[in-house]
Amino acid sequence: MNLARAYPQDDDANLARAAALAAELEGAAPHAVLRVAIEREFGDRVALVSSFGAESAALLHIAAEIDRATPVIFIDTDKHFAQTLQYRDELVDFLKLTNVRVVAPDTDEVAAEDPKGDLWRGDPDACCTLRKVRPNERALAGFAAWITGRKRHHGGVRARLPFVEHDGRHFKFNPLAAWTPREINAYARAHGLPPHPLVAQGFPSIGCWPCTSPSEGTDARAGRWAGSGKTECGIHRPAPTTAPGRRMAF
Numbered sequence: 001m002n003l004a005r006a007y008p009q010d011d012d013a014n015l016a017r018a019a020a021l022a023a024e025l026e027g028a029a030p031h032a033v034l035r036v037a038i039e040r041e042f043g044d045r046v047a048l049v050s051s052f053g054a055e056s057a058a059l060l061h062i063a064a065e066i067d068r069a070t071p072v073i074f075i076d077t078d079k080h081f082a083q084t085l086q087y088r089d090e091l092v093d094f095l096k097l098t099n100v101r102v103v104a105p106d107t108d109e110v111a112a113e114d115p116k117g118d119l120w121r122g123d124p125d126a127c128c129t130l131r132k133v134r135p136n137e138r139a140l141a142g143f144a145a146w147i148t149g150r151k152r153h154h155g156g157v158r159a160r161l162p163f164v165e166h167d168g169r170h171f172k173f174n175p176l177a178a179w180t181p182r183e184i185n186a187y188a189r190a191h192g193l194p195p196h197p198l199v200a201q202g203f204p205s206i207g208c209w210p211c212t213s214p215s216e217g218t219d220a221r222a223g224r225w226a227g228s229g230k231t232e233c234g235i236h237r238p239a240p241t242t243a244p245g246r247r248m249a250f
Contacts (some may be wrong), residue, residue, distance in 0.1 A: 018171055024164065034077060042143075042145045047139075051074070051145070058179075061187075079208035163175070
């Protein structure tokens, strides 16, 4: 794997570089986007964060075709469906991924903030921060960039998702941003990728079991935090429109 390009430790420059990459890669095939991220731009300083959910197999397969040693981060919130953990292990074996890193919430933080394990009932935002956001930030601390599976068809804040962005800390690549469910499913069939077992039970988007419900026939993420007005877990920081006024140490 090539060494990462040298990037200036300057917020405005990083935002401008992300915008230039987004313009360059708009409309590019996912393989091309990933090759730019992994082989041309960041080398071993980019990681792929995967939920091993309903639409995860395609992106993981593409990454494996480029480099099976690409770091893959999985956040084990301790609230996943058992089927997700089984599916993770199945996909890792099927794709022969060699660098999957399972990260978990800090045990002391869990003991202090969610001793009964039911924080999700009264404050799902705090639960996500404890079990997803902080572990993800810790896992990404040594990386300059990461790869996500977000797509525009998810709607909401994702509807105008660029192929590359900078969130004030990291560059983020969204290789499947323009793919529709039909394209994702066609790719999975073409490559014989195993489906998440809960998809057949009406779960088009799969997160933690307390906050995920079936939603077949509605938009892909309608079953996530249904009825609460919450649409994101928080690991995706809003991309700043201007530099946040601090230096990054990549």
